[in-house]
Amino acid sequence: MLIQLESHPNHGATGRIRRENECRIITAAEAEFARHGYKGASIQKIAERAGLPKANIHYYFRSKLKLYAAVLAHILDMWDGLLGELDPAGDPAAEMEAYIRAKMRLTRQYPLASRIFGIEIMSGAPYLQEYFQDGYQDWFRERTAVFATWIARGEMDPVDPAHLIFLLWSSTQHYADFSCQISSALGRQGNELEQADYEQATETLLHVILKGCGLRKALD
Known part of the structure; x- marks a missing residue:
């Protein structure tokens, strides 16, 4: 990095x-x-x-x-580290469930991280251009290769690994980036989502994403 x-x-x-x-x-x-x-x-x-x-x-x-670079590094280390923990030798349902749960915990604990990253990206990523150009594609290909391995073994449906990762990123970060809209829609006082909201969101994402990949929830 x-x-x-x-x-x-x-x-x-x-x-x-x-x-x-x-x-x-x-x-x-x-x-x-x-x-x-x-x-x-x-x-x-x-x-x-x-x-x-x-x-x-x-x-x-x-x-x-x-x-600012230190703040961005802190954010990227948290997110990229989680994706880097996916084990191609592991069970895809268990691996993806653990990732989604962990990512949602980060979203709840560090909502500002997602907002900062969003502002940077929507501004054209002026301070991340070098990061995205030097080895980023190789790193991303390594991450997609994990899903490709599971697909090749017939352990999950043949979905596009890159777009699956984009879906994982966007769906989990949505609860930080749009928390004001979500809390308003749910009628939460003070525009603050509650722990139960994050738990329900996590279970919903697990159900939809895992089922969409031909997987069943593995963890209790």
């Missing part, structure tokens, strides 16, 4: 403090970038959200672009 957090030695208390401050800054930056996008986000506002002096932001991340 090209967009990465810069590595620093993490030894003892100093390393712990660095990790804690970086997490505080990234969490604050996610809120600011999700609300205003990269161009509209302010380092001063991020510092205020993090409860740290502005100078500390520049100490850990030398520029707003470096901080």
Whole structure:
């Protein structure tokens, strides 16, 4: 992955403090970038959200672009890591169910991540062009090969693996990107989806997607 957090030695208390401050800054930056996008986000506002002096932001991340890159890296690591865990030797129903459940948990726990990524993509992905050009197609082909293996073994219906992945991404992230619309439609107070909503959504996605692939739910 090209967009990465810069590595620093993490030894003892100093390393712990660095990790804690970086997490505080990234969490604050996610809120600011999700609300205003990269161009509209302010380092001063991020510092205020993090409860740290502005100078500390520049100490850990030398520029707003470096901080934005760290936020995008955090998002991509979470999502790509999950897809990378699919095991071609495993049972496709169990593997896909575990992935969908995990992806929906991330959607609920980190809704801002999906919104930031959506803003970036709808803007033409100006800060992800290098990431998408260097090895991304090879990585994606490796992921589609997992589904192709299951199909070749006759363990699932012959659906297009690439478009199945797109469906998995879009259907799970929908509950973060459009939570306001969904919560309004469901009559939720404060426009906040409840845990039961995510659980019901997860079960619905599992039923529709697995059945559409000729699979049956494997986990309890």
